[in-house]
Amino acid sequence: MDTELLKGTLSLLILSLLSRQSMYGYEIASTVHRDTDGTFTWREGSLYPNLHKLEADGLIAGAWEEKETGRKRRYYRITKEGRAALKSKLQSWSELCAAVNRILEKSHGQA
Amino acid sequence: MDTELLKGTLSLLILSLLSRQSMYGYEIASTVHRDTDGTFTWREGSLYPNLHKLEADGLIAGAWEEKETGRKRRYYRITKEGRAALKSKLQSWSELCAAVNRILEKSHGQA
DNA sequence: GATAATACATAGGAATTCGATGTATTGGAT
DNA sequence: ATCCAATACATCGAATTCCTATGTATTATC
Numbered sequence: 309m310d311t312e313l314l315k316g317t318l319s320l321l322i323l324s325l326l327s328r329q330s331m332y333g334y335e336i337a338s339t340v341h342r343d344t345d346g347t348f349t350w351r352e353g354s355l356y357p358n359l360h361k362l363e364a365d366g367l368i369a370g371a372w373e374e375k376e377t378g379r380k381r382r383y384y385r386i387t388k389e390g391r392a393a394l395k396s397k398l399q400s401w402s403e404l405c406a407a408v409n410r411i412l413e414k415s416h417g418q419a
Numbered sequence: 420m421d422t423e424l425l426k427g428t429l430s431l432l433i434l435s436l437l438s439r440q441s442m443y444g445y446e447i448a449s450t451v452h453r454d455t456d457g458t459f460t461w462r463e464g465s466l467y468p469n470l471h472k473l474e475a476d477g478l479i480a481g482a483w484e485e486k487e488t489g490r491k492r493r494y495y496r497i498t499k500e501g502r503a504a505l506k507s508k509l510q511s512w513s514e515l516c517a518a519v520n521r522i523l524e525k526s527h528g529q530a
Numbered sequence: 531g532a533t534a535a536t537a538c539a540t541a542g543g544a545a546t547t548c549g550a551t552g553t554a555t556t557g558g559a560t
Numbered sequence: 561a562t563c564c565a566a567t568a569c570a571t572c573g574a575a576t577t578c579c580t581a582t583g584t585a586t587t588a589t590c
Contacts (some may be wrong), residue, residue: 320519351547407426427576443538464581540582544580553568
């Protein structure tokens, strides 16, 4: 399996969020923070380099947009390659969960 | 939450296995490999340094045992501190799963 | 007797994430 | 009107984790 996933929930969640709608960096971070009740609190030092890497890999595409207010944001959308990568990462994630839980269940009574 | 867990399923699973019975390194690796149908294939370069670290942190304790055959193995048992750490890691793991799945469900139909 | 499997170990490197720091704009409070 | 918090982007260096490669030695199998 893709061992990258052992650490890489960040890419998985970014791709998952963008598969629904385009978002900009700060929005992604605050959405994840809110929706997980603070379980995930990505710092800028984690988020932006990861976005740049995903873009360099062609999984997402960014474009600057200037609102009427003057605030500039970089909106990201998922690419075709990104959707394929997401599908594969979803598969890896569920395999990882299943494997871990299988071990845990054998040792304890719970999942 | 303990962000270490994003990557650290290794320590979690080692502690979980040892909470049932004492085991030696090679046995841990092959057990996990077998029980997860090959999803996890830890290499020596991952396993042994991790065992050493867990021992240095006082979460497990190792002792050499020489079988009648002459083969020497280092058996590890979980310590009291190890059990406390395991409890905390189990909690973190279930939080992580819940948080990830909550995001995934919002974006797709599945978990 | 040779080879594969068992059983341990470490060194070096690749990849990921965090902490710290920096710049600039916008909105609200005093 | 001015200050401060929040927004919005960015990068550098450090810490951590894990893998590849390599090494040693013993036991079992052919």
